[in-house]
Amino acid sequence: MQGELNNQLKIEKTTSPRVKPDYDKLGFGIHLTDHMFTMDFESGKGWHDAKIVPYGPIPMDPAAKVFHYGQTIFEGMKAYTGPDGSIRLFRPEKNFERFNRSCRRMNIPEVDAAFVLEALKELVRIDREWVPAEPGMSLYIRPFVIATEPQLGATPSLSYKMMIILSPVGAYYEEGLNPVRIHVETRDVRAVVGGVGEAKTAGNYAASMQAQENAHAAGYSQVLWLDGVHRRYVEEVGSMNVFFRIGDKVVTPALSGSILQGITRDSVIHLLRDLDIEVEERPITIDELCGYAEDGTLLEAFGTGTAAVISPIGEIGWNGRSYSIGGGQTGEWTQRLYDELTSLQRGDSEDRFGWTQTIVGAEAARG
Structure with a gap:
């Protein structure tokens, strides 16, 4: 070569x-x-x-x-x-x-x-x-x-x-790995199956900016996107893939054709399974997710992407209500994944x- x-x-x-x-x-x-x-x-x-x-x-x-x-x-x-x-x-x-x-x-x-x-x-x-x-x-x-x-x-x-x-x-x-507050977008749509949501093309990012600005104006750092058809299924957070620790397992939305196939996402799944932690790639609704937050089963949440590697989530805002995750603190598994990935990337x-x-x-x- x-x-x-x-x-x-x-x-x-x-x-x-x-x-x-x-x-x-x-x-x-x-x-x-x-x-x-x-x-x-x-x-x-x-x-x-x-x-x-x-x-x-x-x-x-x-x-x-x-x-x-x-x-x-x-x-x-x-x-x-x-x-x-x-x-x-x-x-x-x-x-x-x-x-x-x-x-x-x-x-x-x-x-x-x-x-x-x-x-x-x-x-x-x-x-x-x-x-x-x-x-x-x-x-x-x-x-x-x-x-x-x-x-x-x-x-x-x-x-x-x-x-x-x-x-x-x-x-x-x-200032360290601090959890962010995210807002569930209920009006704008990021992508639909059959569209270009799984491609890294400029239009995807341009179409997300209005919702991002609205979230910032409401005091949130990121947007949590729902699917464009049913408006119920969680897809991505900002321009990152998203993961949820529910009890003793981790759930992430399945790649459906409207979700970017993240390299960091794939790496995190490999790491979790290497640590003998169960990972489910499946559809998850916003109702289900907030129900887990209410009963204390949702212990951690984080986004994954090249820029941030791991971005912890401490709170979800949906339909005028706030749902705390892990007491608003960076979770044990989130921190470990961040440390493991950055250590691998740098050669430590x-x-x-x-x-x-x-x-x-x-x-x-x-x-």
Whole structure:
């Protein structure tokens, strides 16, 4: 693969490095690194012209179809610096599997996942000085595709651009792993089976912002989404998958075609089963959930996703009532899962699942 990469990937390094930010004030997705990956697609020619170039603006025609018909998909993943200085990725092959699933749903040509992953590794190696070494920090990786054909007909684009950009990000929780209050959305709909809810496409996130702002205005941090048909079944929390500890087992909504197949979700399920904790993937109604909260059976709840890893939930607001979970405290299992996952991602503990890929060894990182 390395020989193929050298033949297909052009590299142009910057002569004007960007000023690195103060890592104490990183925020999320604010600062971008020195380089980016780009690759183009044309009908009849396929994907071509793969290159790593200095980060910067790209020319876009105002008639490009991404602006008018929303043909675009993306991924979110991270690179981590381990205690020995090595840099690793966490289950990146799963991200590119999902990347191509999203492409298929949005009628975008699939990419060669193996080639793109190797190109990503090379991009991170080039910008390795941007990968934070501080605990809780990481390098956020955003691969995406946009439709670029300059034509206003409502048909699939005949040309596309894929890019990967990188951003050093700070710890998601500045003051620790604190539970959030979530509001059950009863008016807006996030997705329906047969729609694009299981694809990582921009429209899903744009459609969720009104409900998110309304929840914030009511004093909540996140939205708990219900299904779009019956308006009873729990689906996701914000842009994360959601889990509930009910007694001595964990329940998470089954993947129904309208729920994103989260990489962190899958990792949490593996971890729980490795710990001999029963996991049920099944439909769960909001009535059932709040009933468990009332009788004290709902002991913990949390969301999972790349950005936060684990986000504990301490309270649910539904139909004018509030339901406390675990006394509003971070639960034992929630904390353990967060510790286990972040330890695996950084390389602080043995990777017994074979989930991480080292892309810059300790000696190379020090050099």
